[in-house]
Amino acid sequence: MQSLRQSARGDSGCHILAHCQLSGAYRCCARKGRNVAIAVLALSLTAIALFSGCRLDMHVQPKQNPFERSAFFSDQRSERPLVEGTVARGQLRADTYFYTGRIGGTLGDYMPFPVTKDVLERGRERFNIYCSPCHSLLGDGNGFVPSRGFSRKPPSYHIPRLRNAPLGYFFDVMTNGFGIMPDYRSQIEPEDRWKIVAYIRALQLSQNATAADVPAGQAVPSQPPRLQLGSGATLPVIESATARQAEEQK
Ligand code: HEC
Helix, strand or coil: CCHHHHHHHHHHCCCHHHHHHHHHCCCHHHHHHHHHHHHHHHHHHHHHHHHHHHHCCCCCCCCCCCCCCCCCCCCCEEECCCCCCCCCCCCCCCCHHHHEECCCCCCCCCCCCCCCCCHHHHHHHHHHHHHHHHHHCCCCCCCHHHHHCCCCCCCCCCCCHCCCCHHHHHHHHHHHHHCCCCCCCCCCCCCHHHHHHHHHHHHHHHHHHCHCCCCCCCCCCCCCCCECCCCCCCEEECCCHHHHHHHCCC
């Protein structure tokens, strides 16, 4: 019995066949084996056909494209209207003075944040980039652009009218433009506009300072240098501060 089973399996390598031979119903069983094979083949083909049809890759996305028609809402628009009073993140302009330079329509004359050295330095950098081409590094209106045929020269910041103008005025001019000058609201952030305002005020002070503005105990550094004239064959020499002090003490 054992040897018969082994030889049967050895012949075909098939368990089903071996079983059939043993049970003496070889022919019917061979047909059975073929049917099973066909059924398995058919089943796997159906599965492949079914599951390949069901694939949902990321490039097929069940979503509405912008302005696409939708049968879901009664107005047939896929977009919903904004709820009234909605403010996008980061766009709440609650601090009106910071964004307009005005308090209830009147121009204000104070900075919305404290002025530090960093604020002034940023202001100087932005001013030199955006304003100096027309207003000059000094703010006297003699910039490069007007010198090449700009139809109107900008006024100097150092005239009394602009020296007395409130800080909010400069913010307003940058935000809304003035006469033929374009506005700079899209190029310069509100915070940087205020920093430029602070720097313009510093420029105005710098051009109208007196000795009384120098803090106590600090020498004004712009004393003219004293020269020892040369013979004509030698160059003049600037006297050193120590040599001058020694001479004064004599
Ligand atoms: C393209 C040249 C140009 C640039 C750049 C420019 N301005 Fe002007 N600005 C002018 C001209 C021209 C006027 C005079 C406009 C007029 O009278 O029609 C003016 C006028 C002004 C005034 C005076 C308004 C008044 O009451 O007379 C201020 C303040 C001012 N600009 C600030 C600025 C600041 C701050 C910047 C930089 C953010 C700037 N401008 C950049 C050309 C320029």
